[in-house]
Amino acid sequence: MKRNKMYFLIAVALIGILSITSMQFHWLNQALTHEEEKFNQNVHIALLEVVKKIYDSKNIDLPLTNPIKQINKEYFIIDINQDFDPKLLDHFLKSEFALNNINTNFEYAIYDCNSDKMLYGKRILQNETAQRSEYFPKFENLVYYFAVRFPDKPAFLFSSMQTWLTFSGLLFVILLICVYFIFIMLQQKKYAELQRDFINNMTHEFKTPLSSILIASRFLQKNYNNAENPRAFKYSEMITQQALKLNNHVEKVLNLAKSENEALKLNLQKIQVISLISEVIETMSMKYPEARITFDFDIDIPENIQFAIDRDHFSNVLLNLIDNSIKYCDNKPIITIKLFLHNNSHKLSLLDNGIGIPQKNLKYLFKKFYRVPKGNQNYVNGFGLGLFYVKRICDLHHFKINLESQVGTGTCVTITLD
Structure with a gap:
């Protein structure tokens, strides 16, 4: 992969990650806002029921105006406009908050007309470790009212968003x-x-x-x-x-x-592959006269059959495969090359009588610089680049290559040419 293309993909991935992160923060903020609105709505409903019950206990009709005022996110003022029994308030608040799933700590205070002060009423704890806050500001022009505070509202909202x-x-x-x-x-x-x-x-x-x-x-x-x-x-x-x-x-x-x-470019031309294979065999036979290399092709395959290949690179593929078969052989090298038809596909196979390769190592053979760590190949010079090059050239030609081997018997390499 070219450097610019890779950096472009990395930049796109980072932008995507940042976008997902910002969207997630936005959704969390929206969810928190929704939970807060839901909480405030439930509190209003519960407090309206408390006011209604207080008025019912005195057989007085509810006022037309909304008696509930939210001073800030945690603090509510409820104007009763009538004197009421503080003992009932505690019961009504507990029961209505429970019915509306307001399961968090709250505290309330009642305005005392005689002392002109907010008197701390009681703190209702869902969590015994919560801290107590006794400051309740007084509001002018209100006589009979009480205040409710939810000091642990943020923690409750986050718990509801678990x-x-x-x-x-x-x-x-x-x-x-x-x-x-x-x-x-x-x-x-x-x-x-x-x-x-x-x-x-x-x-x-x-x-x-x-x-x-x-x-x-x-x-x-x-x-x-x-x-x-x-x-x-x-x-x-x-x-x-x-x-x-x-x-x-x-x-x-x-x-x-x-x-x-650089991107490796092939010079694809229609080449008579049988003639090319024969030339490669002749070259290798001169280099390794002790090796016996034979070549055969199916009777159904014409002798002048052509494939679109890069002559130089494909010749190097064959040279590498034959060279490996000869180098990794303890006996007199016998190499059989065959071009045949199988399932309407032309296949080129190279079978040798070499030392073979353990099954566990086969999947690593086409990796760069890889050499089988055990066996008799230690005396053979090389960098582990031959099969890597072979696989790369086959991939560029869109040829499939398969390698099968058995220790002590030999190796068979098959290339599907179409």
Whole structure:
């Protein structure tokens, strides 16, 4: 994935998370406002019933005006306009608040005409740990009235929103986890870029001395023939072979780094795949004369059959697969390549008699830098890039690749070409 595209997706994800968070806060605020309105409404209904019962106890009709005034969020004044029995008030308040689900601490006070003061009446506790507040302001132009205060109203409202708060808390935790994963992803990308830059710089630094070694070794080979100085010729030939092998590894790493830095583009052309496979087999047979590589194709498949492939990259895929089959073999390598039809699909299979791969390791084989940690492959040089490259090229061609293996028997790689 390109850097700009990844940063764009991360920015979109962060904007989405911030939007969800702000919307959730808005909904919580709306829910709190709704709960408060519901609470105030229930209090008004309960207090109206209290006033009605007080008037009924005195056989007096209710006044036409609303006797209830809300001074602030927690404080209510109720104008009775008649003297009343304070003992009844306690009973009426308890019963009506219970009926209207106002299950929170409250306190009330009654105005005393004789002392011209608000006298603390009683604090009704739902929670015994609540603090007592004895300050009740007096209001002018009212004679027979009482006041009710709800000191723990905010806590009661939040307790009534417990479901909302629980789900909101879970959502915030999930959003925090998402933010954490985005942070981890950025860190991993940073480390991956540092790793890629290091590999890129390291391999580039190898190229110059390798070129000098190859030039020098070839010069020695020209000046020392096998007949005159066989030891010098042998050593120069050994230097050339090892330098070429190391140069091949460096080229693999460079090509991989390049393909990750830039979008790898294929040069797709109609290629006669049977002819291409034969050329690859001829090349590998010259490189490994001890190996026996055979190729066959179904009688129903025409010899000039063509597929849209990138010639160079697909050749490298075959070269990598054959090279692995030869390197990871304890006996004389026998490799059978076959092109056949199966369920109306053209498939190319490569079967070898190598050491095989444990089943538990098969799912990791196409990962970059992965090498099977156990077995006889420890003596084989490599970086674990071959199969990663093979899988990448097959994916770009939209080819399916499948690998089956059994320890001690061999490995079969199958590529579906259409």
